[in-house]
Amino acid sequence: MVRRFLAGACAALALTLGACGAPPAVITPTAAVTAAPAAATAGAAAAPATPAAAAAATANDPAIEQAVRQKLKDAGMTGPYTIIVEAVVGDAARVQAIPADLAQVDPAWMFLKKQGDQWVVLAGPGTAFPPEDLTSVGLPATLVPGDENSAAAIEQAVRERLNADGATTTYTVTIQAGIGDFVRARAIPTDPAVIDPAWLFLQRSGSAWRVVAGPGSAFAPEDLAAAGVPAALAPGAEPGTPTCDTLREPLAALLKVDVAQSAADFNDIIGGGNLSGCQLSAAGTGANFSSVADVARQIGALLAERGWQADPQYVADGPTGALQGYRNAGELAQVSVDWEPAAEADCPSDQPVTDCKLTPAQQLYTITLNAAPATQR
Structure with missing residues (x-):
């Protein structure tokens, strides 16, 4: 079962900005797995028995990834995910979304069916699916995962090679x-x-x-x-990677929390279009951060020290979130800071979240910095 989700800044600011987030690219780093998962057995290494030609054709269909990432976003699963098409049966497919932190969030399966020119998610995301749940929505029962688990199988193959090399x-x-x-x-x-x-x-x-x-x-x-x-x-081939490489350590020192780096697409909220670049992301609570405005101001000062100039077109502020844009040497950086109450806070749905009585630990912060090459206007 999925154990933890952290909402992104764009979701928190949706009422102010509209749909400002774009699904990340397929190339998405994942955080460390602290131990080999129990599922990483010889049986787990087996990929689904799928005709090779059909699987290859589906894996290269961008519509399937787009449908999966949209479903993840709709479900509030906003962290970086690597998408693996595990099985194809006719016009149906099983996909595994491998999350950024396997120690906190389990890989999730989704089941899709092609309807016309579009792929539609009919089941998932989730970690267990009885055959009757799939057949009830018109999916073949043969898509039910057996011992297949892409995340575990990949890790097992890596460990076997390391052992074979005498590690x-x-x-x-x-x-x-x-x-x-x-x-x-x-x-x-x-x-x-x-x-x-x-x-x-x-x-x-x-x-x-x-x-x-x-x-x-x-x-x-x-x-x-x-x-x-x-x-x-190839390592470092993702657009914008040098920028994130340069900013990651200073940002971590500023925020005093771990900062993850990944490749990610994002939407230019003013210029429009989907930009391929990199993302720095951090999380914490009100015990780590004093306020949205204070964190946004500190990050802005950090960027200014490194030659970035604030673009006044990219400014959106609210009680639970802020988004700002910066430019430097032909690159665009969008910075978002937002928080949401922890589930156990049980804030009334008919009152503003800012009126909810929260302890610092019940304020869950998400901070992201996206950067990509962009034409200066």
């Missing part, structure tokens, strides 16, 4: 990015000061995931191409 230390495995039947994983040792983290690239081949490149700390483009790995999966 003697303990590693944390993260699934950083995915495109079609390829993913990029990161193996982070217990002591990175002694042993460097390593990247591995995996491909779904037949009924299993296998490592096709790595482990290693650097990969020439021609080496990845020879293994069939999409160039966009």
Whole structure:
């Protein structure tokens, strides 16, 4: 069962801004898995028995990912997810959404059916589906997950390769990015000061995931191409990555909380259009942050120190959220800060949330900074 969700700033400001968030790109890093999940068994490594040609065609259909990400957004699941098409049966498909933090949020399955030119989610997101639940909405019972679990299978394949290469230390495995039947994983040792983290690239081949490149700390483009790995999966290939690389540590020092980095698409709320770039995200409570306005002001000052200029067109403020825009050397950064009450606060639905009596720990903050190349106006 999904255990925790953190709403994004755009959701909190929807009444002010309209639909300001766009679904993130398929290339989405995930946070560390602190231990190999129990599901990572030999049986879990098996991918669904699906005709290879049908699976490949569906995996490359952008409409299926768009439908999945919209469903995640509608369900309040706003963290970064890697999307894996696990099985295809006729005009129906099973997809697994692998979340940013497997220690807090379980991977979720969704089941889709093609209706005309569109894919529609008919079941999910969720972690368990009896066959009758699928057949009742017109989906084939053969789509029910057996031992298949993409997140566990990918991690198992990584650990098997590390063991085969003689690894003697303990590693944390993260699934950083995915495109079609390829993913990029990161193996982070217990002591990175002694042993460097390593990247591995995996491909779904037949009924299993296998490592096709790595482990290693650097990969020439021609080496990845020879293994069939999409160039966009190369570390640092995501647009805007250098900006997030530069800002991540200063932002973490400013906020005094962990800051996650991922590749993500976002909507330019003024210029329009979907921009491909990177995202820095942080979370905390009222015990960490004094107010929305104070956090937004501090981040603005941090960006100004690094040459970013505030764009007055990108300003939206409210009692529970704020959004601001900044420009620097042809790049656009959108910063959002918002909070929502914890579920246990039980705030009355007929009163403004600001009138709810909350402890600092019951104010759940989400902070995001999205950056991408954009034409200066």
